[in-house]
Amino acid sequence: MYFIVSSLIILSTPAPAAAGTVPTSDQLKALLTQVDDNGRSNSSHVVMSMRVQTKRFSRKMKMESWSKGKEHSLIRLMDPPKDRGVATLKVGDKLWNYLPNTDRTMRVPSAMMSGAWMGSHVSNDDLVREYRLSEDYTYAMAPGSASLGSERYTIRCTPKPETPVVWGHIDVTVTAKGVPEKQEFYSEKGKKVRTMTYSDVKEVSGIQVPHKMVIQPHDKPNELTEMVFHSLKLNIPIEDSRFSLQALRD
């Protein structure tokens, strides 16, 4: 899933904001473009684990994912054994599931797009929908950003009127080098709805990439979805044919 991977991978190019100064609008845009754009035109392969903690269940999965550009991604479960081989393919805004124990693929019907993906706090719809902070939002320094010191900024991104997202605004905390630390999603009434926290930054192919992300819904305080990268390869050649229904079965 592009969403997951792109949220984590940050290009290593240092942001054009000098530490200790208040960044200009152009500099903010550059920072956000980095948050948006990580490897967008590139490809990735990642092995990761996902832990979902809800009031109802707790579940740990290991998965492998390939992505190429914005349009294509494929993710396949490796563990638990019961779900081994279950795969989700995204091409554009369409989703297919592959179900190994029945050896069948099934396009997710639009009525089910609002459902949770693999039980996590990410919906099927979140997977296929992607908006660019740098283009679909307006941005400014968030109030209180200055108190963070000179090493990081909190940028308040407000969706443009025509952007079809439910949020009132998103506060993105990013280091001066452009590595994201936190995204907080607010409703229009100013209620914090969910937080994504990034940590465990490692360098991959010369890029600073957080290897851990936690999604926390605020109306359910004891719930979270946590993703940890175990291995990450960027800018590797991947055939388009990998993102096909045929390949989904492999």
Added chain:
Amino acid sequence: MGILTAIAWRNLWRHPTRTVLTSLTMGLGVAFCIFMASWIGGFLDVMRTATVDRNLGHLQIHHKDYPETMNPYDVVPQAQSVIEGLQDKPDVKIVAPRIQAFGMYAGAKDEAASGSFVGVDPEAEKNLTEMHKRVRKGRWLKNSREAVIGHRLAKELNLDVGGELLVVVNALDGSIGNQVYPVVGIYNSGMLERDGGAMFPLQDAQELFAMGDGVHELVVLTQAEEKIETVQNSTTNAYPDLAVRTWYEISPETKQMEDLTAVTSFFFYFIIMAISGFMVVNTLLMSVYERTRELGLFASLGLPPKRVVMMILIESGLLGVLSSLLGLGFGLLGHLFLANYGITMEIKEGEGFILNGVVLDPVIFGQLNMTQAIIPLVIVMFVSVVAGLWPARRAVKLDPVVALAQE
């Protein structure tokens, strides 16, 4: 009294045509009311069958949050012990567990449809809702690892008995539950929502949803309609954490429809009775006018006014009895016809009216309880006696001299 009755009876038959016609008018009125009651009873029965007997049962038990949230995680806690507790109650006839959820379905192609997912105990459901009689092709669930699908889903997926149904659900442990089941039957439950989905044996459903032995819904059929609230109260007391609701709390629309129908039928009773009452007043008034002289004679002979009133009231009462008997006869005939042959109200082939997403049976057979047959009789007796009051009063007020001087 005996003499008065004899006179009244003789008076009635002085003009047989009139008496017959009057009692025929009222009698037909009564007959029509009985027939209407039978028809409405039949219609309500069809409606009741479609909603209560085929789906809701008498009582439903859920997790206390389920009615509001419909959240698949809100299962009935300790369902097994609740079931056993209920089954021990003498007023309870059947307890059937159900799993209610949504699933994604596919036939031979990748394109999927979403629809209702119902897991049932095939035997209990058979006894409770007689779902096996709604299977239009193939058979009802018998073994594990098989599915019956609704006719609308069958059409959408182009799937037939003998085909394979892929079902994919969001299991409660966060995994994607998926399975392929052979389709053993296609049903037409008459419920639009259910006909767009599929039904599975309970254990398979629990396995697919990874929900252990959890169930969402317990459907209870009591021994009799009157026992519903008794069972509801005792169950609520025993399990205060559960939502225990009667069918009319779950589907107030059905109840309201019944009330609306009752109001409408009252309205028609009223009209029929108004016409009949009018006729009786007319007949008796006429007869008083006609007998002005005779009544004057009675009065001049010293018959106390009270007895004159009595006589006329007895006359009208007898007319009422006659009408009632006629009406009961005709009405029961009409009811028997309706009960045996029924009237077809077909909107589509094999389907009747659709109310709240439930398709009613097309043929309506008469249903009558004795109260409904007796009410119009009572009304007609009442109307005829009351209608006799005015002419009776008139007769009493007659001045014998003037009356005798008439023609």
Added chain:
Amino acid sequence: MIFRMALRNLIRRPMQSFLASGAVAGCLALIIWTCNFQDGAWVLLMDDTIRASAGHVVVQADGYQDAKDSNLLVADSSAIATKIRQQNPETTVMRRLILGGMIASPENSVAVGISGVEAEAEKAVSQIPKMMVDGEWLEAGTSGQVLIGTTLAKRLQVGLGDKVVLTVSYRGELQALPFRVAGTFTIGNASMDNFFVLANLPTLQEMLPGITDPATMISVQVEGYKVPAGLKASVREAVGDGPEVLRAEEALPELFKAEELDKIGGYFMWIFIGILASIGILNVLLMSLFQRTRELGMLQAMGMRPSGLVQLLLTEGFLLGVFGALLGFIAGLAATYPMVEYGIDYGMINNQAPVSGVALNTLMKAVYSWDKMAIWTGFHVLLAVLASLWPALRAGRLEAVESMRSQ
């Protein structure tokens, strides 16, 4: 001569004449009132449903009627609508776009059915403007407004002015746009309040890729609820080949079938009430005429020919009938008037409309069904004449001496 004699006879015995014509009048008034009321209820239901869910003539993509597939859309809808308007300047033409999709708030997302409507035109025909709980009906020309049911609002935890994202699915593609809740409504039907979303047509149209100015239906509506005979052909001519053009009866066969069945039931009832009334009237007239056997014998003895007697009595019956019918007609109209002006809100009895799928008005009003009133009035005059036929013929056969002897 005979006429004046008949009139004098009637005036001479005012009470009897009044009772006889009163019987005619009473029956007629009741029948007229009920007829107008029943017709009113159906006219309202039909009118509401035809206008809100189809049109007197409706243009849809070929095959939509059978498949009800939301991917089947008519392109360039406003061009077609304009052509229809030019061809039929007396009609109102409005377009609707009906899609499946999803509505999301920060808190939740729910699968819904979305209707894109032309705000002004739809306001005139939809019941929802009357069911608004909060906010206002859609405003033409304001984009991004959405109206949702109160239940849905609760599930999404949104209120007036809050942002929601609508995602529609068209030919497998998903398109999303932000909207603001401009109002909430309560239809009273749980599933509709949870599922039904309204938005301005142009905004929704923009969401669909690869088709210009799409609509699910182009609804052509006229005054009244009867579909003019030539309208379909004329619309077909304006539309040209391609899309399907249906009359209301073809677009809503189930509604019309239901109406037909109800009407048959209604006819059955009217015939019955008619019989009841006839017998009653016959009865009263027979009585008033039999009473006069002696008088008639006298007339005969005085040299009046039997045919003259027959004529006299028939004239009397006719006069009674006309007088009674006139009285009944006026009384019926008077009773109908408040029902036409104010109606009965059966919402008072029954909080929600018992028919699924359409937001119904709960205010039932009567209409003046002039044709039925005329038929029934004529029928009652005829009835009076027929009822006097029997005694008249009898009188014609009477031997003068015999009749003189009676009474």
